[in-house]
Amino acid sequence: MLKLISFNPNPQRSPSTNLREFIAFCRDKLTLWSNVDGFAWEDNAWPDSHRNAKVRFTNLENSKLHKTVLPTNEQLVHPAFRDVAKAYLRYRHSTRPHHNMPRELQALRALERALVEEMDVPDITKIRQRHFDRACQLVETYSARQNIAITLQQILALLSEKLITPAEVVRWNHPYDGKNSYDKKRGSRAPDEVKAAKVANQDSFFSIADVFAKPLSQLDDSDILVTSMTALFLSAPMRIGESLRWRTDFLRSDLDSEGNPQSYLAYYVPKTRSYTRKAVPTTMRDVAEIAAERLIEITNEGRKLALYMETEPLRFYRHSNCPDVSDDQVLTRDQVAQALGFAHRKACEDFIRSHTGSYSQTGFTLNSLWQIVLAEHRKQNPFFPYQEKPSAEIKPLKMSESLMCFRRLQLGARASTSPVLLASFNPDFYRKRLDGAIKLDRKNQRPLCFFTKHGYDPNPLNSHALRHFVNRLAKQHGVPIEQITEWSTRATVRQTPTYLHETAEQRRIKAVVIADPEKVQRTLDPVTEAEAAAYGHGPFHRSRYGICRRSWRLGPCNKFADCTNCSELVACKGDKIALAAVKTDRDNMTGTYEAAMRAVEAGERSASLWMDKARPQISRLMDFVTMLENPNIPDGTPIQLLGTDFSHEKIMVEEKAKENGVELLDRAKLGSEYGEELLDMLDLLLVD
Structure with a gap:
């Protein structure tokens, strides 16, 4: 039976008294997190029940203080406000559990800062609307500012309900609404320049692709992680957190509705609480397969170790470099380092000291080392056999089932990979290698940057x-x-x-x-000779006007190069420009003819139509060139060819025939369908 949790303030008492009693109620009467290891009301850091981490009561200026740094009193929120924040968090999560504790703490930090700016001791009972306005200004540059402001409203609503804050303050509304809302500023209705800034820098794609194309012998495991995950993210729209739900066989293949092979990614999506099959575009299929194979290869040893750990073993894990001695034989210092996977005994001193309190590496056996390994394993992987905390709804993948199963320090640049310890996969393994972050306090200011590591410009990629x-x-x-x-x-x-x-x-x-x-028109730039040459020869027509692309099966254009078949065409002997143009047409047609021949030999029978079209054209153009280069014809002589189409007389005859219901056969069509031999025979009949 559920226990009703409620603090009922006394309207006859002052806000300060209600605040004091509210804090006492949350501290002494509520039991939430009491059974969580490492929880104590007085602590400056509380375990986050939904994450494998802690939230610390640092102030706004030190909210990003590294987790390994112990905060000083000056770096924490004011003691008078600290109990207020703790009481709010415990009450709120007792009455309505959720996953937003870090965001709530950011809102509380901003509120504390707004109060401290006006009073030496921040008193929540004296808060006014201007303090909430100031808190919103302090998070103005935060990407989640609208959500933080909404959280501020929730804090105000609860404190007002408990008669802790003045009544008039409850009318406060946050400023990130309407034209200042996320939707208008950064969402679907944001300005074009804001949306454009969210688009990935494609130079970073090319840099990652260059590394992906290198021989595997030149890549370490972190390079494979970055390049392979990027390839998979470009194969289908995914969230990085979903990578924790990828199995080793999540890239699969099936037949689509038309019977063609279709690759797809299959996995569980936590956000929608459903299984999905995401189609992979054909252009990315091979790349996705290579990426998945590489990730499987570098994580195989991790899955073997995870599977061994699931059996709750009592004996040391016999990895490939483990000393070949009995479990109870005393090891040398070098063998201790070898068993734990350190490059030399000096490197494992700190590890031994963290568990024994001494740097000494003597007197250990594989059995005693295994107890140290198990203790470290439980500390580093609190949710084992899972990588993340399981929920009542659906359990996550076991590490032995997960594609993203890594060993400790496997992605490190200097330290050697541990053969006996696992590392829960953190999306930051990928993010921080691509964010281009600068650490000014280090000699190597971009220690994890993938781009600078390979000699590229550090273009941040999210x-x-x-x-x-x-x-x-x-x-x-x-x-x-x-x-x-x-x-x-x-x-x-x-x-x-x-x-x-x-x-x-x-x-x-x-x-x-x-x-x-019909109003949509787009002017294209002219195709240059160099660009046309890049196409080579194939199922398309090339002329001085550009390129007409077709296919072998569509056949050649009936009107292509028909200027030389027109009886109205008159050329001038000695015109060098005309001669060069005719030679270019001849060379283009010859190239098309040869390409069609190769296509026919390769089994493309429809390309024979192109050969039939090109053969007479080439012959006619060659005759034309011969006439224009004939030394016996004086320069300036007009040359008119006997054409097969487009003469004035032919047009007049066609008009009369149409008036009298007579259908005339198209000479060009007869030639393309039956060959030039038929036309030659018809010409002989006309002569007779």
Whole structure:
């Protein structure tokens, strides 16, 4: 039976008295977290029940103090406010458990700072609306400022309900609404320049792709992690936290509705609480397969160790470099380092001291070392056999089942990988190698930066920007927004526009298309000779005007190069420009003919139509060149070819025939369908 938790303030008492009693109630009567190891009301850090971490009551200026640094009194929130913050957190999580303790602490820090600026001792009972306004100003630059402001409203509502804050303050509203809301500032209705800033820097893609293409012998495990995860994030829109739910076989293949092979990613999505199958574009299929294979390879040993640990073993894990001695034989100092996976005995001194209090490495056996290993294992992996805390709804993958199963220090640059200790995968393993963060207090100011490690410019890359990028590509290539939403495993279509980043120009073009498709025109730059040459020869026509791309099966264009078949064409002997143009046409047609021959030999039978079209054209162009280069014809002589089409007389005859219901056969069509031999025979009949 659930126990009703409620603190009922006395309206006859002062706010200070109600505050004192509220703190005492939360400290002495509530039992939340009492059974959690490491919890005590007086502590300056409390365990976060939903994360494998602690939240510390540091002040706003020191909210990012490294977890290994013990904060001083000056770095903590004021003692008078500390109990207020603790009471709020314990009461709130007792009555309504949730996962937002870090955000609540940020709101409380901002509120404490606003009070401290006006009074030596921050008194929550004397708070006014201006203090909440000031708290919002202090988090103005935070990406989650709107959510922090909403949390401030929740704090105000609870303290007002408990008659701790003045009544008039409850009317306060945070400023991040309407035109200042996240939706307008950074969301789906944000300015184009804000959305553009969220787009991933594609130079970073090329840098990562260059490293991905290197031989595996030149890559360490951290390089494989970064390049392979990036490849998978570009294969389908995913969240980095979902990587904890990838199995070794999460990249699978099946037949689509048309019977073609389709690769897809299959895994559980915690945010939507559902299993998903995300299709991988054909262009990324091979890359995704290589990436998955590489991740499997570097994590195989981790899964073997995790599977061994699941059996609650009593004997030392016999890894490949373990000393080949009995479990109870006393080890030398070098063998101790070897068994624990350190490069030399000096390197394992700190590890031994942290468990024994002494640097001595003598007198150990594999059995005694194993007890130290198990103690460290329990400390580093509190949720084992899982990587993250299991919930009542659905348990996460075991480490032995997870693709992302690493050993301790496996991704380190200097330290050797531990063969006997596991490391729960943290998305920061990927994030921090790509964020380009600078540490001014170090000689190597970017110690983890993937880009500078390989000699590239440190262009920061956010894993979520890859999700934006894939969504945007899908939209640009005509994928419906409903399908993008499903592919991205979002709860509603309304969230998807935030990721699409359409510019005002793109929106105008779409609007015009809907209103009148004929108005949409885009002027293309002319194709240069160099660009045309890059196409080579194949199923397309090349001329001085550009390139007409077709396919072998569509056949050649009926009108291509028909200027030389027109009886109205008159050329001037000695015109060098005309001669050069005719030679270019001849060379282009010859190239097309040869490409068609190769296509026919390769089994593309439809390419024979191109050969039939090109053969007479080449012959006619060669004759034309011969005439223009004939030394016996004086320069300036007009040369008119006898054409097969487009003469004035032919047009007049066609008009008369049409008036009298007579259908004339098209000479060019007869030639392309039956060959030039038929035309030669018809010409002979005309002569007779």
